[in-house]
Amino acid sequence: MLTVKDLLLDHLQYTFEKDAWHPPLGMAVQGLTAEQAAWKPSPERHSIWQIVRHIIHWKRGVLQALDGDPPDYESLDKTDWQEVSGDQARWEADVRAMNEIYAEIRQKLDALGDDGLQQALRAYQQSPQPTVVARRLLWVFTHDAYHAGQIQYLRALQEIPADRFFTAAWRGDVARMHEVLEGHPDLLNGRSREGWTALQLASYFGHADAVRFLLERGADVGIKSTNDMANTALHGAIAGKRAEIVPLLLEHDADPEATDSGGNTALHLAAHEGVPEIVEVLLRRGANINARRNDGLTPLGVAAKEANTAMQDVLRRRGGIE
Structure with missing residues (x-):
């Protein structure tokens, strides 16, 4: 109560x-x-x-x-x-x-x-x-x-440069990001006030062109946010159910085994969000299907907790255990 x-x-x-x-x-x-x-x-x-x-x-x-x-x-x-x-x-x-x-x-x-x-x-x-x-x-x-x-x-x-840059990232405004970075290259891997990098913001909001631009400029795909979530751009893309962003990040060596503050790997989040195509992409990249997060749950355990039977079937067929 x-x-x-x-x-x-x-x-x-x-x-x-x-x-x-x-x-x-x-x-x-x-x-x-x-x-x-x-x-x-x-x-x-x-x-x-x-x-x-x-x-x-x-x-x-x-x-x-x-x-x-x-x-x-x-x-x-x-x-x-x-x-x-x-x-x-x-x-x-x-x-x-x-x-x-x-x-x-x-x-x-x-x-x-x-x-x-x-x-x-x-x-x-x-x-x-x-x-x-x-x-x-x-x-x-x-x-x-x-x-x-x-x-x-x-x-x-x-029009503070950092504010303009991170706003452009979540809006997917590549031209504005390019303009700000010309004068402030240190912002590329910097953090917003909320603790996110520009790559994390663009990934979560599903802006593929912005993600490509940032990766081409050398954005660090493995940086974790400095907030309570402590997640990566790959976590963000999956949390946003952005199936088109996940391969872009993996092609630039995003680590599917990186964990957030709760111990969730990318596969845990994909199981939670219920996106089979992301699960398949991660498994093809060698993601550990039976990794356990902080509370001991595997991706299959997460799918069971969410009562997502379709996701449970996908994970069991690929060797998932609870």
């Missing part, structure tokens, strides 16, 4: 640290230089750096309230949205401060039971609209999502 606490923790994680259909706040500020963080589209607008300071500013007030101390709104209002500038070390220090204050709020939420979440915040009892802890936390997380969107917009206005 989903509790209020479960819901709040989930909302907190997906607005700050976990990738969903939108980049969370923590991810939105990754990879920026101090110059990019301080950039403004016009003098009267706020910079990304100011937004980060603003978020830190008001989260401190929330922590005060969670501790039962009424926030000093007058002081908070006076010191909000101040101009900010500095070097890379100062910018990175502010990003760390934002991450640390997020961790502190997460820790306090972890320590609260459902009864505690329902208790009124002492710090807000003098307000015309007293609130409860759960509602106040929900406001904070929604505030993060709002500002993450602003940061994404400010990044887009600056």
Whole structure:
């Protein structure tokens, strides 16, 4: 049963640290230089750096309230949205401060039971609209999502090379990738803020021309993502059910035995996704039909777990065991 606490923790994680259909706040500020963080589209607008300071500013007030101390709104209002500038070390220090204050709020939420979440915040009892802890936390997380969107917009206005390159990769825009790589060749095997290489993105989204272009430029087919999945371009192509991409990667020495964070080989994923033609291609390339992933399942075991009888038949005929 989903509790209020479960819901709040989930909302907190997906607005700050976990990738969903939108980049969370923590991810939105990754990879920026101090110059990019301080950039403004016009003098009267706020910079990304100011937004980060603003978020830190008001989260401190929330922590005060969670501790039962009424926030000093007058002081908070006076010191909000101040101009900010500095070097890379100062910018990175502010990003760390934002991450640390997020961790502190997460820790306090972890320590609260459902009864505690329902208790009124002492710090807000003098307000015309007293609130409860759960509602106040929900406001904070929604505030993060709002500002993450602003940061994404400010990044887009600056046309940051890495952002342009990885967006082009998942869109399959070969011309744009070529243009960016001419000035920034280091991006070829670099990672997006979500931890993907351009080859992984193009493979997952099924852009064969983009995959060919990247491979011809020397993209490393064996690199693993730096996120929780720790997978390769071959894993991505199979997860996206891109049967036309798999042979391209294998022709460039993609390793069908490479495993992701769950111990899945390419054949495990093909069995899970239920794509017989990919299974056949992998087996012709010598994939181990009885490899076991972290939970001990073989590809046939995965197909059985998915109740995919057709896939089970394919694997059994080729010597698969559970």
